[in-house]
Amino acid sequence: MTTANTAFSQFGFNKQIITAIKECGYETPTPVQQQAIPKILAGKQVIAIAHTGTGKTASYLLPLLKILGYPQSNEPRCLIVVPVHELCIQVQNAAASLALHTGLRIISVYGGGSIKTQREQLQAGCDFVIGTPGRLLELYKEGSLVFKKVKHLVIDEADKLLDMGFMPQLNKLFEVLPVKRQNLLFSATMNDKVKRLAENFIAFPEYLEIQQEQKTAPGVAQKIYAIPNFSSKAKFLIRFLNDENQAMNKVIVFCRTKAIAKRLSDELKLSFGTSAVRRIDGNMQQQARINAVQALNEGAVRILVATDIAARGLDIRNVTHVINFDVPLIYDDYIHRIGRTGRVFTKGESITYCTEADLWHWKKIEKLTGKKIPFTPLPGDFETEKTPYEEQQFMNRELDKQRRKDDPEYQGAFHEKKSSNKHKRILRR
Numbered sequence: 001m002t003t004a005n006t007a008f009s010q011f012g013f014n015k016q017i018i019t020a021i022k023e024c025g026y027e028t029p030t031p032v033q034q035q036a037i038p039k040i041l042a043g044k045q046v047i048a049i050a051h052t053g054t055g056k057t058a059s060y061l062l063p064l065l066k067i068l069g070y071p072q073s074n075e076p077r078c079l080i081v082v083p084v085h086e087l088c089i090q091v092q093n094a095a096a097s098l099a100l101h102t103g104l105r106i107i108s109v110y111g112g113g114s115i116k117t118q119r120e121q122l123q124a125g126c127d128f129v130i131g132t133p134g135r136l137l138e139l140y141k142e143g144s145l146v147f148k149k150v151k152h153l154v155i156d157e158a159d160k161l162l163d164m165g166f167m168p169q170l171n172k173l174f175e176v177l178p179v180k181r182q183n184l185l186f187s188a189t190m191n192d193k194v195k196r197l198a199e200n201f202i203a204f205p206e207y208l209e210i211q212q213e214q215k216t217a218p219g220v221a222q223k224i225y226a227i228p229n230f231s232s233k234a235k236f237l238i239r240f241l242n243d244e245n246q247a248m249n250k251v252i253v254f255c256r257t258k259a260i261a262k263r264l265s266d267e268l269k270l271s272f273g274t275s276a277v278r279r280i281d282g283n284m285q286q287q288a289r290i291n292a293v294q295a296l297n298e299g300a301v302r303i304l305v306a307t308d309i310a311a312r313g314l315d316i317r318n319v320t321h322v323i324n325f326d327v328p329l330i331y332d333d334y335i336h337r338i339g340r341t342g343r344v345f346t347k348g349e350s351i352t353y354c355t356e357a358d359l360w361h362w363k364k365i366e367k368l369t370g371k372k373i374p375f376t377p378l379p380g381d382f383e384t385e386k387t388p389y390e391e392q393q394f395m396n397r398e399l400d401k402q403r404r405k406d407d408p409e410y411q412g413a414f415h416e417k418k419s420s421n422k423h424k425r426i427l428r429r
């Protein structure tokens, strides 16, 4: 039973919205919803630092649905800007469920989707438009999308938008949107770029920082193992996946590069069969990515091997384990990766494999998350594989680079010179 001031009823939502909230299975507002909903309803400008998995999408959708009320005119009154098409679809799905009984019309527009269909949908009229910056501007420039009725602007995953280089497109949007509007900015992290963006377009904002000192999702148990090389990591992962006690029912394995993801998914297929494993990377067609995620979501496969770019923004339910097959080089990605599990009110486990060359990056991630995680020893009966020469050389070069970053005087180890001389000799041939 929820008490009056911890329930959704405290916000004065109409019956249509309350019914939809119940149908979505939400019982209690999450912390970001507790804080953001009353402020947005009061018409405030809000900047919220909340990572994915906190319920941030509903924290802006619910009050905006209440404010917009019922369908009106043909032109959108609310614009939601997101970095990637997967998030676009995810927000649209969330909005469609929450708006189910209101009649409000929601459209999403993104690069890669049919612009013809998007044009036709816009022409038929809508209340909300969710879009990626490029496609929004394209439709605006050709006159298919009219902004003059926009009263509410949401910038979702602002940090990702800026990392992807969308600052010029955002500035262009601010220029053409009506000046009198409510601005809401959501970001998983607050860095200088996000601060600058916020200062540029939001006057007198209210800052909401959810779980300030705990940046990683609270429901995620984090573990880390020191494992020397690719083959040992693959062997260790396969052992875990075979262990029924681990209950690894829905697993995402994150890899730093497409090549590693491909090599790993091929190995996993050898052990578990082709139909047990799917892979997504940034080169794949949109539909193939959506299909792979759907297969995991519906339980048709239990293992998804993914690169960071491909997995960004995807809402995959009840992921039991996130495996960081390597430590991400963009440190924020660690937070995003492990946010795929332990989503709102559920528990999950994240397991990181760390080589000696990854350790330097891992220390930086610990600094970012503000959380020290003790290394778990490998089981006594687990034998690691020998590191192949090429892989060791690669790691040695990485270690040298790191030492040089820490100490500009550092000259580099002998092996690196030797290998670069060998490389030059090969080039001279």
Ligand code: AMP
Binding pocket: 025, 026, 027, 028, 029, 030, 033, 051, 052, 053, 054, 055, 056, 057, 058, 315, 343, 344, 345
């Ligand atoms: P988000 O942080 O917006 O990506 O949301 C993560 C997940 O939490 C989504 O699957 C939402 O449907 C779900 N969710 C949002 N709000 C609640 C809530 N109050 N109770 C339970 N689940 C929620």
